[in-house]
Amino acid sequence: MDQVLSADWVVQEDQTIDLSYANRVINTYDEQGLETMLRLKDADPNCSTIAMTLGTKETESMLTKALALQVEKAIRIDGETAISQPPQAVARILCAGIKKIGEVDLVLCGRQASGSENGQTGLILAELLGWPCISLVTEVLKRDDRLVILHQVDEGIEEVVMGGPVVLTMTQSADHFLRMATLRDMMDAKKKSIIHWRLEDLKELQSVKEAAGASLSRIFTIEERKKCVMVEDAEEFADRMIEEMRRVSKSEGVGL
Amino acid sequence: MENQKVLETFEQMVGKEFVQTEEAILQEYATDITGLRMVQKHFGWKSENLAQCIVKIHTKEEAVEVLQFLNQEKIVSVPRTGGSGVCLGLETPKGSVVLDLSEMNEIIEINEENLTVTTQAGVALERLEKVLNKKGYTTGHFPQSLPLAQMGGLVATRSIGQFSTRYGGIEDLLVGIEGVLPDGELVRIKNIPRKSTGPDLRHIWLGSEGTMGVITEVTVKIFPMMEERCMQAYAIDSFHTGLAIIREIVQAGWKPAVTRLHDETEAAESYGPFMQPGESMLLFLSEGPKGYATLEGNAIQAVVEKYGARALGSKPLELWLKHRNDICDHLDMYAKQGAVADTCEISAMWSDIGKIYTEVLERAKAEVPHLVAITGHSSHSYEQGTNIYFMMGAMCAPKVEAAQKTYDQLFGIIMETTLKYNGSICHHHGVGRYRAKWMKQELGSAYPMLEKLKMAFDPNGVMNRGVLLPVDEK
Numbered sequence: 018m019d020q021v022l023s024a025d026w027v028v029q030e031d032q033t034i035d036l037s038y039a040n041r042v043i044n045t046y047d048e049q050g051l052e053t054m055l056r057l058k059d060a061d062p063n064c065s066t067i068a069m070t071l072g073t074k075e076t077e078s079m080l081t082k083a084l085a086l087q088v089e090k091a092i093r094i095d096g097e098t099a100i101s102q103p104p105q106a107v108a109r110i111l112c113a114g115i116k117k118i119g120e121v122d123l124v125l126c127g128r129q130a131s132g133s134e135n136g137q138t139g140l141i142l143a144e145l146l147g148w149p150c151i152s153l154v155t156e157v158l159k160r161d162d163r164l165v166i167l168h169q170v171d172e173g174i175e176e177v178v179m180g181g182p183v184v185l186t187m188t189q190s191a192d193h194f195l196r197m198a199t200l201r202d203m204m205d206a207k208k209k210s211i212i213h214w215r216l217e218d219l220k221e222l223q224s225v226k227e228a229a230g231a232s233l234s235r236i237f238t239i240e241e242r243k244k245c246v247m248v249e250d251a252e253e254f255a256d257r258m259i260e261e262m263r264r265v266s267k268s269e270g271v272g273l
Numbered sequence: 274m275e276n277q278k279v280l281e282t283f284e285q286m287v288g289k290e291f292v293q294t295e296e297a298i299l300q301e302y303a304t305d306i307t308g309l310r311m312v313q314k315h316f317g318w319k320s321e322n323l324a325q326c327i328v329k330i331h332t333k334e335e336a337v338e339v340l341q342f343l344n345q346e347k348i349v350s351v352p353r354t355g356g357s358g359v360c361l362g363l364e365t366p367k368g369s370v371v372l373d374l375s376e377m378n379e380i381i382e383i384n385e386e387n388l389t390v391t392t393q394a395g396v397a398l399e400r401l402e403k404v405l406n407k408k409g410y411t412t413g414h415f416p417q418s419l420p421l422a423q424m425g426g427l428v429a430t431r432s433i434g435q436f437s438t439r440y441g442g443i444e445d446l447l448v449g450i451e452g453v454l455p456d457g458e459l460v461r462i463k464n465i466p467r468k469s470t471g472p473d474l475r476h477i478w479l480g481s482e483g484t485m486g487v488i489t490e491v492t493v494k495i496f497p498m499m500e501e502r503c504m505q506a507y508a509i510d511s512f513h514t515g516l517a518i519i520r521e522i523v524q525a526g527w528k529p530a531v532t533r534l535h536d537e538t539e540a541a542e543s544y545g546p547f548m549q550p551g552e553s554m555l556l557f558l559s560e561g562p563k564g565y566a567t568l569e570g571n572a573i574q575a576v577v578e579k580y581g582a583r584a585l586g587s588k589p590l591e592l593w594l595k596h597r598n599d600i601c602d603h604l605d606m607y608a609k610q611g612a613v614a615d616t617c618e619i620s621a622m623w624s625d626i627g628k629i630y631t632e633v634l635e636r637a638k639a640e641v642p643h644l645v646a647i648t649g650h651s652s653h654s655y656e657q658g659t660n661i662y663f664m665m666g667a668m669c670a671p672k673v674e675a676a677q678k679t680y681d682q683l684f685g686i687i688m689e690t691t692l693k694y695n696g697s698i699c700h701h702h703g704v705g706r707y708r709a710k711w712m713k714q715e716l717g718s719a720y721p722m723l724e725k726l727k728m729a730f731d732p733n734g735v736m737n738r739g740v741l742l743p744v745d746e747k
Contacts, residue, residue, distance in 0.1 A: 022591055038588055040545040194609040197645045199668055200638065 028236045036132070043079045046127025048195035049187035053157050054125055055086060055196065060159055065089055067118060071096045071110050077211050085198035085206035092118075092212040094219070102133075108141035113219035115146065122181030123164070128153060128188045139186035148182045155190035274346050276325055276368075283328050283370075286338050291329035299323040302371050305358035307707065308615025309680040312608035318673045322367035324351065329373045333451065333459060333489045336372070340487060341457030343370060349738045352483040354395050354423035358430065359615070360705025362482050362740050369738075372487060374425055380404060381490070389448050389464060391492040394425025410495040413440030416701075417598050425488040430703040431480035435597060437653045438523065439530035439560065440496065442701065444479050451490040452478055455731040464492050477726070482703050483737035485730045499560040503570030506544075506589035507582035508552040512536045513627050514580055515553045516651065516659065520623050521576050522557075523654045527569050531558035533593070536630075538648040539664070543596075544589050555582065556590050607666055612645055613679045614666030617687045621696030622658040626651075629694050630661050636686045641679070643668040653700065660700040663687055709743040 068083035080091035129136035143150030303320035433442035449464035515534035540554035607614035
C-alpha cells in the first residue's frame with residue numbers, strides 16, 4: 018500500500034480509495050504465510066499445499082506466483098476485495114471455501130490486509146471453523162506430528178506445541194522473506210490452471226452481503242482538535258505549565 | 274613494523290579512541306554493499322582478509338601524517354567515507370588499514386556569489402542537500418545512494434545522479450578539490466570555472482577510487498532551486514523505440530533532468546496498472562527557470578507523439594520520485610529471499626546500446642539456470658549514447674560458492690557483451706576490485722596510461738591495492 022501516494026489516501030463517495038494505479042502484490046503478512054507453508058512442505062514433502070484467495074480475476078496474478086513457487090493448488094473464490102469489504106464477510110467466505118476443500122489441518126493467513134488493516138479475518142475464521150487460533154506467528158516448524166509455533170506476546174516470543182487443526186495469523190519476522198520464483202517457473206505457472214469457485218458454488222453462501230451479516234456504512238477521519246493557549250512571557254509560561262501539570266496530576270490521581 | 278607498534282603509532286597520531294581493532298567492526302568494514310557479498314553474508318560468508326585496524330581521520334593534517342607513515346611502512350590502506358560502494362572497492366586486503374573519513378563532516382562554505390559549496394570528504398550528501406534546500410539551493414546530484422553516500426566517495430567513484438541530463442555527473446559538478454597523495458603530500462586544485470593549463474588534474478581524483486590518494490575536501494557547484502517542473506510519462510511499444518525517442522530528444526538539444534526508459538519487465542513490475550503487455554515506460558522530468566520546463570515538456574510531447582507513445586500523465590513520475598531510493602532501506606532483501614541479485618550499469622554509443630541490451634537479455638535467459646529476472650533501463654543519456662542499468666537476480670543453492678558462481682555468470686554475460694560492442698563496463702558504479710579483471714579489455718591500448726599514472730602517484734602500491742588495476746597485473 019505504500020505504493021499509493023499520501024495525497025491519494027482519500028475516501029471516495031463509494032467508501033473506497035482509488036488504488037487503481039497500485040500494482041497488485043501479495044501483502045507482507047500473507048507472504049509470511051506462504052513462505053511458512055513452503056518451508057513446511059520442504060521439511061515434509063508429503064503434506065499438500067493450497068493457496069486460496071478471495072478476489073476478482075486481477076488477483077489471479079498472485080495465485081500464479083504461488084503456483085510458480087510450487088504451491089500445488091490455487092483457488093480463487095469470486096468476490097470483491099475492496100477496503101469496504103467487512104472482515105466478517107471475508108472470513109465467512111473463506112470458511113465456506115475451506116469446508117469445501119475438506120481435510121485441512123492448518124490455515125495460515127496474514128495478520129491483516131494492507132489496505133483495511135482490520136486484523137480480524139483470521140480470528141473470525143477460526144471461530145467459524147471452531148478451531149483454535151494463534152495470532153502474530155513468526156515461525157512454524159514441524160516436530161514429529163506436532164507443530165511448533167513461535168508467536169509474539171507482550172513479553173517476547175512464546176513457543177506453542179500443538180496439533181492441528183489450527184488457524185495461524187502470520188506477522189513479519191526479520192529473516193523470513195518469501196522466496197523468489199525463477200523466470201522458468203513463472204512461465205510454467207502461467208500454463209497451470211487456477212480453480213475458480215463462485216459464491217454460489219459454496220454451501221450456504223449466495224452473496225457477500227448475506228455472508229457478512231453486516232455492511233460498512235461509513236469511513237471517516239476523526240478530526241484532531243487541540244486547545245492551544247498562547248503565552249509569550251517566559252515566566253508566565255513556567256507558572257502556567259506548573260499549574261496545568263498540577264491540574265492534570267490531580268485529575269489523574271498522580272502525585273507531583 | 275610489528276602490528277602493535279603500528280597501532281600505537283596511529284593512536285599517537287589520531288587518538289586512541291579513533292583506532293578500532295575489534296574483530297566484529299573489522300568484519301563490518303571488510304567489504305561494501307556489493308550484491309554478491311550481501312547474499313554471501315546471508316549464507317555465512319565472513320572475510321578471511323581483515324584489516325588490522327580502522328583509523329578515523331578528522332583533519333587533513335592527520336591524513337598527511339597517517340599517509341606518510343603508511344607509505345614509509347608500505348602498508349596497504351583502503352580509504353572510505355559513506356561505504357555505499359557496490360563493486361568490492363572497499364574490500365580490505367589482509368592486514369591493511371582502513372582510513373575512515375566519514376567523521377570529517379564539516380560543511381565549510383556555501384558561496385552564494387559563485388554558487389559553490391565546499392565540504393569535507395565525510396559530509397553526507399543527503400544532509401548537504403537538506404542544508405542547501407533551506408537556503409534555496411540544490412546540489413543537483415541525486416544518486417540512488419543518496420541516503421548513504423558522502424562527498425569524498427562520490428568524487429572518488431565518478432558518481433552520477435538521477436537528474437544528470439540537466440546537472441551532469443560529479444565530473445561536471447566538481448569545481449576544486451583537496452587531497453593527500455600516497456606519500457603524504459597535501460595538494461589542492463583551486464576553484465576555477467574553466468581553464469587551459471594542461472590536463473585537468475581534477476580527473477586524477479575523479480574515479481580514483483582511493484588508488485591515487487585520499488580526498489579530504491571538495492568544492493562542487495550548487496544551483497538555485499528550479500522555479501518550474503513538468504513531469505510526463507508515456508507507454509511505448511518497445512524498448513528500442515524508447516531508445517530512438519530519447520536519442521532524438523537529447524540530440525535536438527533538450528535536457529530533461531530525468532530521462533528514463535524502463536523495459537517491459539520493469540514497467541510491469543513498477544507501474545503495472547498503467548501498462549499494456551509488452552510496453553516499455555518513458556519518464557521525463559523537465560525543470561528550470563520559469564517557462565523552460567513547459568517549453569521542453571512540449572517539445573518532448575511532440576517527439577513521443579510522433580512515435581505513437583501513449584500519454585500516462587504525471588502519476589508514474591510521482592511514484593518514481595517517491596520510491597526511487599527505497600532499496601537503501603532494504604539492501605539485503607533479495608539475499609533474504611535466497612537470490613543472488615545486483616545491478617550493473619554499462620554505457621555505449623547509440624549505434625550499439627540496443628544490441629547490448631538485446632543480447633544480454635537473450636544470453637542470460639538462455640544460459641543462467643535459475644534466473645529470476647533480468648531487466649534494463651536507460652537513465653543517463655547524452656548526445657552520443659546512453660547507459661543501460663541492468664538489474665538481475667537468480668536463485669542458487671544457499672552456499673557461498675554457489676552464489677559466487679551464479680554472480681560471476683550473470684556479470685560475465687553483461688561484461689562480455691558490452692565489450693563485444695565496444696561499450697564501457699562501468700557507467701557510474703566504478704570498477705572496484707570486482708570489475709578490475711576486465712579493465713585491460715576496457716581500456717585497450719590506453720591501459721598502460723593508467724598503469725603509469727598509478728606507478729607515478731603510488732610507486733609502493735599502498736593505496737587500495739587491487740582496485741582499478743587487478744592485483745596480479747600490477
